[in-house]
Amino acid sequence: MMDDEYFLAAIRLATGQDPIPGHVSAAAREAFALRVPHAVTALPTGYTPARGVRGSEWPQLVRFVTDGLTFDLEVTIGDGLLDVAGQICPPPGEGCHVDVRTPHLTLTRHLAPTGHFAATGLPPGWLSVVCHRPGRAPIQTRWVRVRP
Known part of the structure; x- marks a missing residue:
């Protein structure tokens, strides 16, 4: 009633x-x-705790996959801030860059020829990575929440 x-x-x-x-x-x-117009979203395929570290939840490894690209991210926390080391496979090529994003901060990084990138000093919370490729639609990871 x-x-x-x-x-x-x-x-x-x-x-x-x-x-x-x-x-x-x-x-x-x-x-x-926070949306990226016309972007394709890479979906997470799983989280993997660090190997060989007892009782530690860090670093966190997460893989995002979409047609043609895989994002591997390793997230660590130090002094209350996030550090992200990543690789995009296969490497998307010349002129590509990534935006490592939180709701209030975006760090732009150029990709190494191997597809590697890193960003440090991000606040904990929501995180997403966008790969920009000349002449093609951007690829973004789904937002994930990282807490210390």
């Missing part, structure tokens, strides 16, 4: 009488600003 207050609140929402809270609208705008 539905109580009267819940029912009246539902009617107010349906008729537009109850505005969306400002913080909800702001969060939606921030999330929309």
Whole structure:
């Protein structure tokens, strides 16, 4: 059985009488600003804890895969900040770069001929990597949350 207050609140929402809270609208705008138009999303295939380290959860290894590209990321935490070492296979070639992103910070790195890159000093939390290739759609990893 539905109580009267819940029912009246539902009617107010349906008729537009109850505005969306400002913080909800702001969060939606921030999330929309993080999108990469026309990007293909690489999906995670799994997390692997570090080998040979007892009781340690670091570094974390994660692989993202999409048609034609694989992202291997190794994330470590030191002094409360994230360091990311990565490789894209096969190497996407000349003129390519990656953006290592958090919701509030983006670090752009040029890829080595082997597809390797690194970014240090990122805040913990949400993380994504975007590979930009001249003349082709960007490839982005799905956002992952990294906590110390």
